[in-house]
Amino acid sequence: MAEAGMSWSEYYAKTRDQPPRPTLLEALARFGGRTGLAVDLGIGSGRDAAVLLARGWRVVGIDAEPVVLALPRHPRLTVRREPFETAELPQADLVNASFCLPFCHPDAFPSFWGRIAAALGPGGRFAGHFFGPRDDWAGDPGITHIPEDEVRALLTPFEVERFDEEEDDAETPRGAMKHWHIFHVVARKR
Numbered sequence: 001m002a003e004a005g006m007s008w009s010e011y012y013a014k015t016r017d018q019p020p021r022p023t024l025l026e027a028l029a030r031f032g033g034r035t036g037l038a039v040d041l042g043i044g045s046g047r048d049a050a051v052l053l054a055r056g057w058r059v060v061g062i063d064a065e066p067v068v069l070a071l072p073r074h075p076r077l078t079v080r081r082e083p084f085e086t087a088e089l090p091q092a093d094l095v096n097a098s099f100c101l102p103f104c105h106p107d108a109f110p111s112f113w114g115r116i117a118a119a120l121g122p123g124g125r126f127a128g129h130f131f132g133p134r135d136d137w138a139g140d141p142g143i144t145h146i147p148e149d150e151v152r153a154l155l156t157p158f159e160v161e162r163f164d165e166e167e168d169d170a171e172t173p174r175g176a177m178k179h180w181h182i183f184h185v186v187a188r189k190r
């Protein structure tokens with residue numbers, strides 16, 4: 001779900017020149033220069049994929065928006081236009097999910113998370129974000145909000161390397177004020 005009245009294309013125009021997400025940069029630092037296959041969920045304008053490609057990773061980007069098929073081509077980038085709710089994930093060294101998991105429909109989220117965890121072998125990493133229950137968008141039946149104890153339960157197969165809770169009032173890319181409740185996570189599969 002894009003913000004009311006704003007398409008994902010508008011979101012991309014406002015965010016595409018912004019730097020990669022700190023969760024991704026931390027995961028990459030923890031790989032210590034090793035590369036592999038990264039699945040970039042919600043690839044969007046490619047802001048995270050750009051750093052993955054620059055550092056030598058192969059990237060499979062998955063996103064439901066048709067515009068992602070027009071991302072600049074790169075020999076190590078494959079873009080699949082698919083909804084999270086049904087997407088099958090390849091075996092990967094890293095699953096990056098920046099600000100996109102909440103937009104998987106809640107009914108489909110448990111199965112989607114199962115596919116994310118199954119895509120990672122021992123030593124593989126997850127980097128991404130979950131929205132908590134005090135987020136302003138909680139209550140929207142199409143958005144997945146998860147309490148901290150349930151996020152931690154999802155991470156049981158992982159060694160948690162970063163778990164930051166953010167709760168603040170800040171502008172959305174559209175310029176509206178919003179109360180954000182976000183968990184920033186980096187985790188390594190046991």
Ligand SMILES: C[S@@+](CC[C@H](N)C(=O)[O-])C[C@H]1O[C@@H](n2cnc3c(N)ncnc32)[C@H](O)[C@@H]1O
Pocket residue numbers: 001008011015021041042043044045047048062063064065082083084085097098099100103104105
């Ligand atoms: C908030 S944007 C985040 C984009 C980028 N990862 C970033 O950090 O800026 C969410 C992205 O997830 C995609 N998305 C939202 N719901 C989706 C779904 N159910 N299946 C696949 N992609 C979805 C949107 O098209 C959008 O590109």
